[in-house]
Amino acid sequence: MSLPGYQKWLRGIIFLALFSLLFALASQIFIIKPTVGNDSFSRMKTFYQQPNHSLDVLYIGASTLRNGISPLEIWGQYGFTGYTLSTGYQNPLVNYYYLLEALKYQQPDVVVLDGSWLLKPVNVDAQESFLRLAVDPMRLSIEKLLLIREIVEKSSFQTASSYLFPLLRYHNRWKELSEKDWDIFRFQPTDRYKGQLLIYESEAVKLPVEAYQPTDQSSRIDDEARSYYLKFIRHCREKGIAVVLINAPRVGWNMKMHNAVQEFADRFGLPFIDYSMPDKIREIGLDPATDFHDEEHLNFMGAKKVSLHLGAYLKEMYHLPDRRNDLDFLSWNEDLAIYQQKTGGK
Amino acid sequence: MLDKILEVLATLRPEVDFTENHHLIDDGILDSFDIVTLVGELNDAFDIEIGVEDLLPENFNSPAAMLRLIERLQS
C-alpha cells in the first residue's frame, strides 16, 4: 500500500462506519420480534409519541395492570387522560426506572402503582427475557443506562454490552430467522389503546372467598422490592405527584397478602385499592364466569369494570380535569371510538 | 579437520549435502536429536567438551561454524 497515511486512516474510518451500519441492520434482523402479547415495543413507541405534558395519570406495574385497566374507558367516562406502562413480570426495579423515564416527558397528577410486587423478590435472572422486553424498547438515555447497570450488577450472567447491542443477545436466533425477521423496514404498528392490552378470550374462574377470613397475620414484604417502592414514592413526593397503590383482581391473592400491602400503604399514608377483595369484587360487579382471561388476568370486560371504579375514585380524590371537549385532545375521542367498536361498547 | 567434521556429519545424515548448506539449524535440517548425537560424536572425535551454552544456532549452521566452535574449545 503506497497510500499517504491520512488516506489509510480515512479508509479505516469509512470501513468502521460501514460496519456500524451493517451491525445496526443485523441487530434489527436478529432482535426478538414482538407477538401480540409481548408487544412492549409498539406500546413504548406510542408512549413516546404522546404530546409532552398530555397525560394526567400514569399506570405502572406488571401485566395485571396492562390487561386490567383501560385508560380509554376512563377517558370516555371521566374525561382525563392516562397511559399504562406495563410489561410482563414488570418488577419494582423496572417500575422505578419507567417512572423516571416517563417523567422526562409527562407531568401526571397521579401515578397508579401495582402494589402486589411488594411481596415478590426482584429476580433479574429468572425473568431475564421479560427484562429484555421491558428494556429493549426504551430510548437510549441515562435512565436506560442506569437500569441496565442495576440489572447487570444483580445478575450472574447478563452483560451490559448485550443490552446496548441486542445482536450480542439475539445472535443465536440465526437458526430460526423467518421472513418476518428480514422485513426490518416494516412499519411498526402503533398502539391505539394507551397501553392497554385488549383480551377477548374468557375463562371462568373460581374466586376463593375462604382465603379472605379475617386474620392478624400478614405476608412478608421483600426488602429489595420495598426499597424500590420507597424510591418510587419518594421521587413522586418530590415532584408533587400523588401515588395510589392498587391490586388487580386475581385468584392467587389472600388476606395475609392484602394485610401486608395495606400496612405498607398505611405506614406511608398511601391509598390502597385492592380489587381482589370479595367486597370490592361485589362492588364493581365483577363476574368470575365472564370477566377473566385466566386466574391472574382480566379480559376487556373485567378491565372495563375496574376502570369505571378506579376512574371515579381518581376523579373525585384528585379533581382531575375533563378534557373531552378540549380541541387538543380530539385524537383521544377518535381512539375511544375505535376502542368502543372493538369492545362493543355503547 | 573440516574433513573429519564432514565425515561425522555424513554418518549422521547421509542424504544431506553439507558442503552446500549454511542454515542447517535455521532451516530445520538438523533437529534436536541430530544435534545431541552430533555433539557426542564431535566430543569423542576432537576430545573436547561442548557445553549446553554452546548449543546456539550460529555454532551449528554450517560445517565451517562447527570448525570455529571446535577450535575455540580446543584453545
Add this chain to the structure above:
Amino acid sequence: MGFTSAAFFAFTLLVAGIYFLFPKKNRWAVLLAASYLYYFLTSGSLLLLLIATTLITFLTALWLDFINRQFDQTKTAGVEELSREQKKAAAAQVKRKKQLVLAIGLAAVLGILAFLKYFNFFATNFNVLLAALSVPAAIPKFNLLLPLGISFYTFQSAGYLIDVFRGKIQADRNPFKFALFVSFFPQIVQGPISRYSQLAHQLYEGHSLDYDRIKFGAQLVLWGLFKKMVIADRAAVIVNTIFNGQNQYEGFTVFFGAMLYTLQIYGDFSGGIDVARGIAQIFGIDLVNNFARPLFATSIEDFWRRWHITLSSWMRDYVFYPLSLSRLFVRMGRFFRRTLGASIGKLMPTFTAMVITFLLVGIWHGANWKFVAYGMYNGLLIGLGILFGPQVSRLAEKLGFTPGRGFTRGLQILGTFVLVCFGRYFSRAASFMAALRLLDRTFSSFNPQVIIDGSLLNLGLDGKELIVLLIAIVILLTADYLQEKGIALRERLSRQVLPLRWLVYLMAIFAVLIFGVYGINFNASSFIYMGF
C-alpha cells in the same frame, strides 16, 4: 475478563489509546500499569505471587551478572600472574558458584509453582501410600488458589535466569521494565512463553502508531476469535457430552469426540494465542508464534515441533539438551554402546532424555496422573521413532513409498492425526482411569454407521449447528493448508481489490458475531410466553 469478553476488548482499546498518547520513552510504563491492572482485576491479591516471582528472578539474575563481571575483572587484571592451570581452577570455581546461585533462584521460582500446583497432588498420593502401608498419619492438604498464568510466567522467568547463567544475555537492570517482561497482559494467560532476547527490547522501546500494524493485528485477533468462538466453543458441546457422560457412548462415537476435542483444543489454544499476538501487534510488538499447522504434522515428533512450540523449545533448550549432554548421560551412552551395540546404544541416552522431557511436558499441563500418562504416551512414541524410525523409513522405501512426499505424506499426516487423537483421551478425560475406560469402549464396538444414522445429532448440536461447525473446520484446514504451502494469507489478501477485501473482513466479523458461541443461549419459548 476473558479473552472473548467485551470488557477485555474495551480494556485493550483503552490501553492502546493511552499508550499512543504517552511520549515514546514512557510507553512501556503504560503497558506495565495495564498488565498489573489486568492481573489485579482478574486475580486480586494473587498479584503478590507474581510480584514475588518477578523480584526473585530479577535479583538472582543480577547476582549471576555480578559474579560474571567480577570474574571478568580478575581475568583481565591478573592475566600475567596466573598460570593456565590456575585460570582453569578459577573458572571452575566461578562456575560452581554460579550453579549454586542459579539453583537457589530456580528452586525459589519453581518452588512456588510446584507448591501451588502440585502439593495437593503429591499429598493425595502420598496419603494413599501411607494408608496402604497402614501408617496412621496423613499430610494435610491446602485449599490453594492457582494464580493466573503461573505455569507460563514461571517458565518464562526460569528461562531468563538460565539464559543469564549461560551468558547468553545480560541481566536486566530495571526492575520495573523487567516486571513488564514477566507480566505483559496479552500473553500472561496462556503464553506464548517468550524468550528475553526476543521479547524484552520490543516491550521497552516505544512503538509509533502504525495503521498497517493495527490492521494486521485486528485481523489476527478476528481470526483467533473465529477459531475460539465458532469452532472450539461449538465443538466443546459435543466433546463435553461424550467425555463427561456416564460411559453411554462407544466405538466410533467416542473417537469422534476425541477428534473433535483435538480440533477444539487447537482452535481454542491457537485462537487464544492469535488474539494475544494480534493485540501485541497493535502495540507494535511481535510475539513468537506458538503453532505451525500442527494438524499437518507427519510424525509425533513433527507434531511437537508445530504444537505449543514455545513450550517444546523451552523443554528442548532447558531440559533435553542439558540432560542429554550431562556427564551421566554421556556415561550411559558408553554403557549402552557396549551392551546393546553401537547403532541402538548411542541412541539410548537421547531416547531416555526424550522420555524424561515429555514426562515433564505432561506434568506441566497439570497435577494429575492422566497428564503423566499423556506425557509418557508422547515421549514413548517419539522415543520409538528415534530408535526405529530409520529402519521403518528404509523398509517403506523398499516397498515403494517415499516418506514425506505426495500420497505417503498424506498417509503419514493421517496416521499422526489418529495417534494425536488417541493421546487426547488422556488430556481430556476426567481421570487416567476414565481415559482407559473410554479407550476400552472405543474398541468394544465397531459402529461406523453412526456417521450416517443420525446419532451424532443427539450429542448436543443439531444439524444446523453441525453444518456450521463443519464449514468452519474446513475454513480452518484450508487456511492452514495454504500457509503450509507457503502462502502468506494476510499479505495475499491485502493485494486484492478493496471491495473484495472489505467483503472478506465483514463476513469474518459477522461470522464471529453471529455464529460465535457466546452469551445467553436463545430460548424462544421464554419469549413466546405472553405473560397473560
